[in-house]
Amino acid sequence: xxxxxxxxxxxxxxxxxxxxxxxxxxxxxxxxxxxxxxxxxxxxxxxxxxxxxxxxxxxxxxxxxxxxxxxxxxxxxxxxxxxxxxxxxxxxxxxxxxxxxxxxxxxxxxxxxxxxxxxxxxxxxxxxxxxxxxxxxxxxxxxxxxxx
Amino acid sequence: xxxxxxxxxxxxxxxxxxxxxxxxxxxxxxxxxxxxxxxxxxxxxxxxxxxxxxxxxxxxxxxxxxxxxxxxxxxxxxxxxxxxxxxxxxxxxxxxxxxxxxxxxxxxxxxxxxxxxxxxxxxxxxxxxxxxxxxxxxxxxxxxxxxxxxxxxxx
Numbered sequence: 001x002x003x004x005x006x007x008x009x010x011x012x013x014x015x016x017x018x019x020x021x022x023x024x025x026x027x028x029x030x031x032x033x034x035x036x037x038x039x040x041x042x043x044x045x046x047x048x049x050x051x052x053x054x055x056x057x058x059x060x061x062x063x064x065x066x067x068x069x070x071x072x073x074x075x076x077x078x079x080x081x082x083x084x085x086x087x088x089x090x091x092x093x094x095x096x097x098x099x100x101x102x103x104x105x106x107x108x109x110x111x112x113x114x115x116x117x118x119x120x121x122x123x124x125x126x127x128x129x130x131x132x133x134x135x136x137x138x139x140x141x142x143x144x145x146x147x148x
Numbered sequence: 149x150x151x152x153x154x155x156x157x158x159x160x161x162x163x164x165x166x167x168x169x170x171x172x173x174x175x176x177x178x179x180x181x182x183x184x185x186x187x188x189x190x191x192x193x194x195x196x197x198x199x200x201x202x203x204x205x206x207x208x209x210x211x212x213x214x215x216x217x218x219x220x221x222x223x224x225x226x227x228x229x230x231x232x233x234x235x236x237x238x239x240x241x242x243x244x245x246x247x248x249x250x251x252x253x254x255x256x257x258x259x260x261x262x263x264x265x266x267x268x269x270x271x272x273x274x275x276x277x278x279x280x281x282x283x284x285x286x287x288x289x290x291x292x293x294x295x296x297x298x299x300x301x302x303x
Contacts, residue, residue, distance in 0.1 A: 020197075023196070025232075026193070026197070027193045027194040028197075028229060028232045029183060029190075029232055030236065032232075032240050034239075034241060035240060043231055043235065044231040044235060044240075044243050045227050045248075049197075049198055052199035072249065072250060073250070074224070074247070074250075075245065075246070075247035075248075076246045077244070077245050078244050078245065079244075081241050082240070082241065082243060
């Protein structure tokens with residue numbers, strides 16, 4: 001089952017937690033004080049933790065075969081300073097696009113772009129995540145970044 | 149935490165890693181930061197921090213059964229290390245865009261060098277928008293992750 005372009009997942013709450021920021025910054029081997037205070041700011045790739053808050057139905061199903069799926073590209077855009085500890089964000093996934101390319105060794109590579117919008121309580125767009133997933137033409141020899 | 153930070157860090161920190169209010173010029177490149185040799189413990193720590201519990205990154209049995217020589221690092225782990233390099237340089241609160249493309253797998257024992265170069269500087273009403281290219285390179289010379297970022301530096 002492959003969702004069509006434009007499919008939107010169920011919105012969900014995503015609390016930005018100080019302890020999680022600290023844990024993430026340590027895993028990222030950062031000592032920047034901005035990540036460790038009471039008003040800690042999130043590291044640039046921290047929003048990857050949001051999906052752990054996603055309930056059933058919140059994630060868009062791209063329908064790719066897992067053993068052939070790669071995480072090809074990832075982008076985060078912040079429409080202002082990045083969120084800080086204590087913020088409550090509201091996340092919504094959207095299947096933003098699909099396209100195909102010919103594989104280097106024949107066959108067809110399929111691409112899906114999944115955008116997650118992060119809004120505050122007023123509805124203002126705070127940040128966006130844009131993940132490009134690739135289904136290779138043959139079984140992947142490189143890692144599956146995330147199970148989708 | 150300090151046990152995981154390479155000694156090259158302190159030298160780089162004093163020179164040019166902290167954000168400067170002077171906008172860097174196009175072509176400027178700070179000292180790269182070296183991470184590693186990477187350990188399985190680092191992969192586990194990232195798995196827990198991110199919530200990506202794919203066992204391919206910490207369970208040797210699962211990884212070898214799938215045909216890999218060993219566990220390997222999460223692509224998003226390399227992305228997080230590259231982001232650390234970028235925000236140590238230009239400031240965690242200043243980031244406005246961060247993008248990565250995953251290119252090569254990273255293995256236990258790998259040593260990664262994260263580097264960047266300024267590609268554009270634009271005056272804006274609210275600050276100076278600095279665009280940088282970023283790369284995370286393995287000890288083999290292979291590029292594990294490449295990408296770019298925008299930082300809005302306050303005046």
